[in-house]
Amino acid sequence: MTDTPDTNSAPPPTADAAELQELLPGIHAWVQPDGTWWVNNAGAVAGDDGVLVIDTCATAARTRRFLDAVDTATGGAPVRLAVNTHQHGDHTYGNSLLPSTTVIVGHSRMREGLQADPIIDGCPPLWNPVPDWGPVARRLPDISAGSALTLHVAGRRIELLHPGRPAHTTGDLIAWLPEERVLFSGDLVFAGLTPLVFMGSVDGALAAVDWLESLQPDVVVPGHGPVLTGTGITRVLDEHRRYYRLILDTAQDGLSRGLTPLQAARQVDLGEFTGWADAERIVLNLHRVYADHAGRDLDVIAAFGNAIAWLGRPMHTSV
Ligand SMILES: [Zn+2]
Numbered sequence: 001m002t003d004t005p006d007t008n009s010a011p012p013p014t015a016d017a018a019e020l021q022e023l024l025p026g027i028h029a030w031v032q033p034d035g036t037w038w039v040n041n042a043g044a045v046a047g048d049d050g051v052l053v054i055d056t057c058a059t060a061a062r063t064r065r066f067l068d069a070v071d072t073a074t075g076g077a078p079v080r081l082a083v084n085t086h087q088h089g090d091h092t093y094g095n096s097l098l099p100s101t102t103v104i105v106g107h108s109r110m111r112e113g114l115q116a117d118p119i120i121d122g123c124p125p126l127w128n129p130v131p132d133w134g135p136v137a138r139r140l141p142d143i144s145a146g147s148a149l150t151l152h153v154a155g156r157r158i159e160l161l162h163p164g165r166p167a168h169t170t171g172d173l174i175a176w177l178p179e180e181r182v183l184f185s186g187d188l189v190f191a192g193l194t195p196l197v198f199m200g201s202v203d204g205a206l207a208a209v210d211w212l213e214s215l216q217p218d219v220v221v222p223g224h225g226p227v228l229t230g231t232g233i234t235r236v237l238d239e240h241r242r243y244y245r246l247i248l249d250t251a252q253d254g255l256s257r258g259l260t261p262l263q264a265a266r267q268v269d270l271g272e273f274t275g276w277a278d279a280e281r282i283v284l285n286l287h288r289v290y291a292d293h294a295g296r297d298l299d300v301i302a303a304f305g306n307a308i309a310w311l312g313r314p315m316h317t318s319v
Contacts, residue, residue: 015062020044020069021227023219024180026154028073030066032057035193035224036277038131038319040090043175043184043221044070047154050080053102054175054184054221056094058319060134063094081105081151083160084141085186085223086169087113088199090319093120095139105149106141107162109171113199114140126304128314145173156180163188166201167208168223176215183217191225191236194276195243198284198303201292202251206244209237243273247282251289261286262306280315283307 018032030042039062043054051074057063070079079099084092084106092114095104106114114120120138123131143149151158159176168187175184187196188208197205212220213234220228220236228236246268254264265283273279287303308314 015065018062018065018069020066020073022073023182023221023227026074026156027177027180027182028070029184029221029227030069031221031227032062034277034318035190035226037127037315037317038090039317040088040187040223041221041225042066042091044074045153045156045158045177046070046074046077047156048077049154050078052151052153052158053079053082053098055085055091055186056082056097058090058093058131058133060094060097060136062319063097063136066094067097081153083151083173083175084110084114085174085184086110086172087117088169088187089117089119089133091186091223093133093136096137098139103143104139104141105143105145105151105160107171107173108144108146110169110173111141111144111171113169113171114138126308126314127317129317131317131319163204163208163211165204165207167204168195168197169199172200172208174212176217178215181216181218182221183212183215183219184221185212185223187223188212189220189222189225189228189236189240191220191222191228191232192276193224194273194278194281195240196278196281196284197244197247198281198288198298200288202244202247202285202289203292206241206248209240209244213237239272246271246273247285247289250282251286251293254286255290255293260306261290261303262309265306265310278315280307280311283310 028044038058045052087110149160250268291298
């Protein structure tokens with residue numbers, strides 16, 4: 001493995017670049033540049049009677065920074081509730097840093113996924129540098145949600161909604177504030193970075209774009225990348241549609257020509273998406289289509305091995 005930095009990219013942003021943005025009074029987005037592998041966004045909805053936190057972060061240090069910022073912004077109001085938008089570690093490993101009294105909500109399949117997740121116990125050298133989560137421990141949701149659950153915090157209504165089928169993962173939830181038209185999308189939206197759907201479904205993720213658009217949000221806090229408003233929302237959702245169709249077309253072509261996912265990925269022209277971070281996800285996403293086409297489980301080890309082969313080195317993270 002090499003420690004040689006990519007000379008074409010800017011120096012990795014420090015964790016200090018993370019910022020709590022107040023979208024509306026009491027509604028906050030925690031935005032962490034650069035949004036690549038393991039560097040997620042989170043959120044908080046706060047009032048006098050307490051705080052709802054939407055997701056935690058991958059490492060103890062990043063989660064502490066997030067919770068400290070929320071504590072300062074809310075005058076120390078207690079974090080009564082938390083929701084995990086899905087099972088991935090960048091959104092859940094920090095759960096154990098929440099107060100013991102915080103009640104955590106997640107989709108039932110998100111809960112199963114985190115329970116079975118081996119990466120929290122030690123990250124394999126698929127990324128460079130290999131992430132160190134710090135003192136985190138697996139902490140599962142106290143409440144399993146199904147298709148929908150409504151929370152009431154600080155006089156605000158927060159609807160937790162499942163897209164109805166696998167999309168980014170099998171257990172996705174969005175947090176939607178219908179009065180304020182603010183959407184915390186989790187990883188159903190990656191703003192300006194390569195979407196990842198290998199643990200969900202490309203067809204499902206494509207359908208979920210229409211579903212998100214039908215809510216007509218004014219503000220979208222994506223799972224990764226900057227907060228979106230106005231035409232920025234339309235632009236990013238349209239990018240997702242085109243990217244997912246590129247995956248489906250590439251997989252169809254590869255299957256018809258007898259190519260492996262890696263061979264198909266090596267031949268595709270990523271076009272407008274070439275400059276997106278984490279481009280190697282094309283390999284992981286193609287593995288998902290191939291697995292679904294064959295009616296079998298995705299081989300995670302093979303998929304990650306192929307992604308690294310495509311890239312020629314371990315994947316980048318700045319977590
Ligand atoms: Zn994710």
